Amino acid sequence: xxxxxxxxxxxxxxxxxxxxxxxxxxxxxxxxxxxxxxxxxxxxxxxxxxxxxxxxxxxxxxxxxxxxxxxxxxxxxxxxxxxxxxxxxxxxxxxxxxxxxxxxxxxxxxxxxxxxxxxxxxxxxxxxxxxxxxxxxxxxxxxxxxxxxxxxxxxxxxxxxxxxxxxxxxxxxxxxxxxxxxxxxxxxxxxxxxxxxxxxxxxxxxxxxxxxxxxxxxxxxxxxxxxxxxxxxxxxxxxxxxxxxxxxxxxxxxxxxxxxxxxxxxxxxxxxxxxxxxxxxxxxxxxxxxxxxxxxxxxxxxxxxxxxxxxxxxxxxxxxxxxxxxxxxxxxxxxxxxxxxxxxxxxxxxxxxxxxxxxxxxxxxxxxxxxxxxxxxxxxxxxxxxxxxxxxxxxxxxxxxxxxxxxxxxxxxxxxxxxxxxxxxxxxxxxxxxxxxxxxxxxxxxxxxxxxxxxxxxxxxxxxxxxxxxxxxxxxxxxxxxxxxxxxxxxxxxxxxxxxxxxxxxxxxxxxxxxxxxxxxxxxxxxxxxxxxxxxxxxxxxxxxxxxxxxxxxxxxxxxxxxxxxxxxxxxxxxxxxxxxxxxxxxxxxxxxxxxxxxxxxxxxxxxxxxxxxxxxxxxxxxxxxxxxxxxxxxxxxxxxxxxxxxxxxxxxxxxxxxxxxxxxxxx
DNA sequence: GAGCACTGC
Numbered sequence: 001x002x003x004x005x006x007x008x009x010x011x012x013x014x015x016x017x018x019x020x021x022x023x024x025x026x027x028x029x030x031x032x033x034x035x036x037x038x039x040x041x042x043x044x045x046x047x048x049x050x051x052x053x054x055x056x057x058x059x060x061x062x063x064x065x066x067x068x069x070x071x072x073x074x075x076x077x078x079x080x081x082x083x084x085x086x087x088x089x090x091x092x093x094x095x096x097x098x099x100x101x102x103x104x105x106x107x108x109x110x111x112x113x114x115x116x117x118x119x120x121x122x123x124x125x126x127x128x129x130x131x132x133x134x135x136x137x138x139x140x141x142x143x144x145x146x147x148x149x150x151x152x153x154x155x156x157x158x159x160x161x162x163x164x165x166x167x168x169x170x171x172x173x174x175x176x177x178x179x180x181x182x183x184x185x186x187x188x189x190x191x192x193x194x195x196x197x198x199x200x201x202x203x204x205x206x207x208x209x210x211x212x213x214x215x216x217x218x219x220x221x222x223x224x225x226x227x228x229x230x231x232x233x234x235x236x237x238x239x240x241x242x243x244x245x246x247x248x249x250x251x252x253x254x255x256x257x258x259x260x261x262x263x264x265x266x267x268x269x270x271x272x273x274x275x276x277x278x279x280x281x282x283x284x285x286x287x288x289x290x291x292x293x294x295x296x297x298x299x300x301x302x303x304x305x306x307x308x309x310x311x312x313x314x315x316x317x318x319x320x321x322x323x324x325x326x327x328x329x330x331x332x333x334x335x336x337x338x339x340x341x342x343x344x345x346x347x348x349x350x351x352x353x354x355x356x357x358x359x360x361x362x363x364x365x366x367x368x369x370x371x372x373x374x375x376x377x378x379x380x381x382x383x384x385x386x387x388x389x390x391x392x393x394x395x396x397x398x399x400x401x402x403x404x405x406x407x408x409x410x411x412x413x414x415x416x417x418x419x420x421x422x423x424x425x426x427x428x429x430x431x432x433x434x435x436x437x438x439x440x441x442x443x444x445x446x447x448x449x450x451x452x453x454x455x456x457x458x459x460x461x462x463x464x465x466x467x468x469x470x471x472x473x474x475x476x477x478x479x480x481x482x483x484x485x486x487x488x489x490x491x492x493x494x495x496x497x498x499x500x501x502x503x504x505x506x507x508x509x510x511x512x513x514x515x516x517x518x519x520x521x522x523x524x525x526x527x528x529x530x531x532x533x534x535x536x537x538x539x540x541x542x543x544x545x546x547x548x549x550x551x552x553x554x555x556x557x558x559x560x561x562x563x564x565x566x567x568x569x570x571x572x573x574x575x576x577x578x579x580x581x582x583x584x585x586x587x588x589x590x591x592x593x594x595x596x597x598x599x600x601x602x603x604x605x606x607x608x609x610x611x612x613x614x615x616x617x618x619x620x621x622x623x624x625x626x627x628x629x630x631x632x633x634x635x636x637x638x639x640x641x642x643x644x645x646x647x648x649x650x651x652x653x654x655x656x657x658x659x660x661x662x663x664x665x666x667x668x
Numbered sequence: 669g670a671g672c673a674c675t676g677c
Contacts, residue, residue: 102675102676103674103675103676104675130676130677131677132677147676147677148676149676150676150677152677153677174675176674176675178675178676178677283673285671285672285673286671315672315673315674316672316673316675341673341674342674345674346674363672363674376672376673429677433677487677488677613669613670613671614671615669615672619669619670620669632671634671635670636670638670640672
């Protein structure tokens with residue numbers, strides 16, 4: 001079938017897919033609820049020639065500007081569709097087929113699988129691009145895998161993405177900020193480039209809303225076409241996965257303590273169920289460590305049959321070597337139990353899992369645009385997530401999923417989908433990116449899901465105060481455009497630009513790098529004291545940022561710690577460094593309450609009550625004025641990464657901001 | 669004297 005239809009050529013319409021082996025694949029017209037076709041890959045393996053699936057894909061892509069693929073895990077859509085398109089000639093004439101993934105690791109592994117299947121070396125006909133790594137060759141690469149964020153960045157140079165004939169957006173149902181932005185922008189591009197084909201791969205639950213979003217003209221008319229006879233009505237093709245069935249078990253009554261319940265369920269599985277590893281979903285490190293401890297104690301009793309349990313924690317804060325333990329072969333006669341955060345839901349796949357225990361909760365970030373505070377809270381997961389978690393039990397053989405909530409709750413109360421990241425995040429980075437792409441009417445942008453207007457306004461306000469947007473909400477020259485080019489939080493970018501004139505770029509770049517990673521410290525259970533002592537060795541009076549700089553310098557000098565006598569040098573530079581930080585973070589200034597006994601500060605912007613986090617070197621030092629990098633909210637609002645400042649620097653850094661009573665109304 | 673779901677450019 002490699003000589004299949006050449007796109008754009010004039011030829012008779014292929015007939016509907018007629019399957020002589022029993023109608024496994026069919027194409028119905030007119031489509032019931034805009035759904036076409038159904039390909040069953042599992043059956044196909046035994047008795048359906050591969051070209052049936054290919055036929056359906058190519059037919060739909062040929063005649064529809066947008067195709068939505070509802071593909072379960074293991075359906076092979078990600079690896080097969082790009083190959084079909086290439087063979088059918090979609091990558092000819094110097095244009096490429098692009099396939100996005102939301103994660104770097106997925107990009108790499110999918111690309112190498114496809115290269116292997118096609119018998120080519122990666123970086124030639126099949127390539128990939130992720131940040132810091134470009135394995136493509138111009139003129140040679142035909143299928144290009146990339147993260148959605150990279151494709152967004154590419155739009156800054158080539159807004160219509162003219163290099164590509166087909167763009168496939170995989171895992172669109174995850175609704176990451178980048179994916180949502182990309183889909184909104186792709187819809188715009190389609191108006192200018194009607195020949196561009198989009199393939200959106202999504203879970204069942206999101207398919208209809210995706211379809212509605214891309215349905216552009218002549219609503220309610222399934223046969224709407226554009227001038228070229230191309231159907232503008234998106235088509236939906238569903239492809240079954242080859243995962244094994246997973247039996248779902250619910251609790252009879254709601255549980256009051258899901259941690260305890262998870263532990264009990266693991267013990268019960270070990271007692272009653274056949275061999276096979278267990279994966280438990282809890283919400284965070286603290287919970288996971290607690291559950292691990294309880295189970296390890298049970299397992300340490302050599303006389304009980306629980307000694308067969310091999311219990312391992314899994315979360316991103318673990319060191320790489322600890323994370324790798326979960327992939328080790330389960331010793332004979334043992335049952336591996338991995339207790340994990342959401343990292344095992346999408347990012348990491350454990351192959352031997354047969355039993356899943358689902359607490360029904362995960363930690364989720366919520367942003368309050370009014371207070372400008374991001375909260376990390378334990379919240380109920382969605383049905384989509386629950387399904388994904390359960391699916392983790394069916395990779396090896398038929399499995400079981402134990403849900404620690406009632407069926408009634410699942411059916412009646414659990415939300416179908418999670419809230420898109422777009423609607424619970426700070427939008428400063430997204431807004432500047434859209435502005436850089438020439439989208440001026442941000443509030444009128446056609447979002448798959450509109451973010452709260454308050455968040456949008458807050459983002460515009462912040463960018464205006466940073467001098468990145470002018471009074472007409474357009475990017476300023478050169479500052480605004482420079483900041484948009486730098487792939488960092490705009491406040492950090494502004495700091496970097498300011499460092500240039502203050503002559504401390506090297507130091508500020510180091511600090512920016514440290515601020516861009518989650519933490520430079522590795523968490524080791526029960527070794528908090530040691531870590532605190534090590535930190536003290538690097539502590540700088542100016543605050544955490546300069547302390548990070550010390551750490552980095554120490555790293556460069558690795559092994560020579562006793563000879564460090566940089567103190568004067570650091571003091572010399574500390575002032576200019578702090579001013580550069582302030583150029584970006586002036587709006588994060590806080591003042592110590594004069595009569596405060598407990599180190600209470602109030603933010604300058606909205607008099608929010610905040611405290612210095614105990615991990616800071618300035619904890620209990622309590623300088624009169626500080627600027628923080630971020631707020632972390634638990635029982636109190638804690639300032640993370642704090643430097644001491646002189647309040648006069650604030651006026652110097654942002655004279656408008658500190659005199660402005662109300663932000664300029666023109667930007668709304 | 670407290671705490672870090674997960675990604676990405």
